[in-house]
Amino acid sequence: MSGLPRVTLNAGTAMPQLGLGVGHLTDAQAAVAVSTALECGYRGIDTAAVYANERGTGRALAASGLPRADLFVTTKLWNADQGHDRTLRAFDASLAALGLEYVDLYLIHWPQPARELYPESWRALERIHAEGRARAIGVSNFCIPHLERLVAGSGIVPAVNQIELHPWYQRPALRAHHRARGIATEAYSPLGQGEVLGLPVLTAIAGRYGVTAAQVVLRWHLQLGHIAIPRSADPARIRRNADLLGFALDDADLAAIAGLDAGRRLGPDLNGVG
Numbered sequence: 001m002s003g004l005p006r007v008t009l010n011a012g013t014a015m016p017q018l019g020l021g022v023g024h025l026t027d028a029q030a031a032v033a034v035s036t037a038l039e040c041g042y043r044g045i046d047t048a049a050v051y052a053n054e055r056g057t058g059r060a061l062a063a064s065g066l067p068r069a070d071l072f073v074t075t076k077l078w079n080a081d082q083g084h085d086r087t088l089r090a091f092d093a094s095l096a097a098l099g100l101e102y103v104d105l106y107l108i109h110w111p112q113p114a115r116e117l118y119p120e121s122w123r124a125l126e127r128i129h130a131e132g133r134a135r136a137i138g139v140s141n142f143c144i145p146h147l148e149r150l151v152a153g154s155g156i157v158p159a160v161n162q163i164e165l166h167p168w169y170q171r172p173a174l175r176a177h178h179r180a181r182g183i184a185t186e187a188y189s190p191l192g193q194g195e196v197l198g199l200p201v202l203t204a205i206a207g208r209y210g211v212t213a214a215q216v217v218l219r220w221h222l223q224l225g226h227i228a229i230p231r232s233a234d235p236a237r238i239r240r241n242a243d244l245l246g247f248a249l250d251d252a253d254l255a256a257i258a259g260l261d262a263g264r265r266l267g268p269d270l271n272g273v274g
């Protein structure tokens with residue numbers, strides 16, 4: 001998968017369009033999954049402080065022997081650590097756990113707007129970025145009003161908004177807003193947590209190309225310009241999920257997948273939670 005495309009972020013760095021997500025994996029599982037993924041050619045890894053597996057992730061990154069410049073490592077600020085000074089301390093802890101001198105992308109995990117802390121947390125991310133310790137900074141689970149508040153009050157437009165995005169939950173208005181603002185769209189739960197993979201529309205397309213439904217969904221993300229971070233703990237799936245360059249979806253396939261949008265969110269919405 002060495003030829004898999006990268007997306008140039010507004011911060012100027014190039015982010016692999018496919019990465020491995022390690023949410024809900026233990027430290028040990030994350031270490032194995034990251035090692036497998038790097039051997040298969042992945043270079044993007046998505047973790048978060050709340051996943052409690054930054055150490056295992058970092059061990060696997062170090063053991064790979066790959067040049068740091070080839071890797072693209074994302075981690076995230078957890079909700080309990082929002083606020084300017086807490087953010088700075090949480091970032092230091094993440095960096096230490098990962099064993100890195102910098103991350104490629106640091107995200108605010110959820111805005112949690114009722115707490116009114118995300119603008120000052122963002123100012124801390126701007127400082128971390130200015131220090132060169134996060135090559136790009138962005139957000140996750142932000143809606144249009146939250147993005148607009150940051151853009152209005154800050155010199156830096158988020159490089160990325162990482163959002164739940166899959167065939168059942170396609171979010172066309174938010175994606176159009178990202179395009180208008182130059183924010184890259186990163187899809188989490190890109191396989192719909194595995195739940196969409198049995199849909200007849202997807203299995204029929206997969207059958208025609210001789211690939212899996214997961215490959216079809218990931219190819220769809222690539223063709224729409226999304227960054228996608230599928231999670232798997234299964235080495236064969238990790239490998240196959242990155243084998244996306246041997247086929248291309250045509251306009252009829254893309255239209256059929258567009259027709260699957262049901263506005264159906266699968267993960268929790270923590271924006272209302274204090």
Ligand SMILES: NC(=O)C1=CN([C@@H]2O[C@H](COP(=O)(O)OP(=O)(O)OC[C@H]3O[C@@H](n4cnc5c(N)ncnc54)[C@H](OP(=O)(O)O)[C@@H]3O)[C@@H](O)[C@H]2O)C=CC1
Binds near residue numbers: 215
């Ligand atoms: N910012 C945020 O708030 C959030 C971010 N994330 C990030 O996104 C990543 C991915 O999201 P996630 O919710 O895990 O969902 P995914 O859509 O990546 O689905 C993961 C599930 O799909 C299964 N799977 C993976 N590949 C295949 C395949 N080829 N065939 C069949 N099943 C497959 C996995 O099982 P198996 O392991 O058995 O292969 C797992 O059960 C997370 O790891 C995390 O990094 C996730 C949620 C929220």
Ligand SMILES: O=C(O)C(=O)[C@@H](O)[C@H](O)C(=O)CO
Binds near residue numbers: 024048050109267268
């Ligand atoms: O997985 C994530 O990245 C999330 O933000 C949440 O799903 C979180 O991990 C969670 O499950 C908290 O209940």
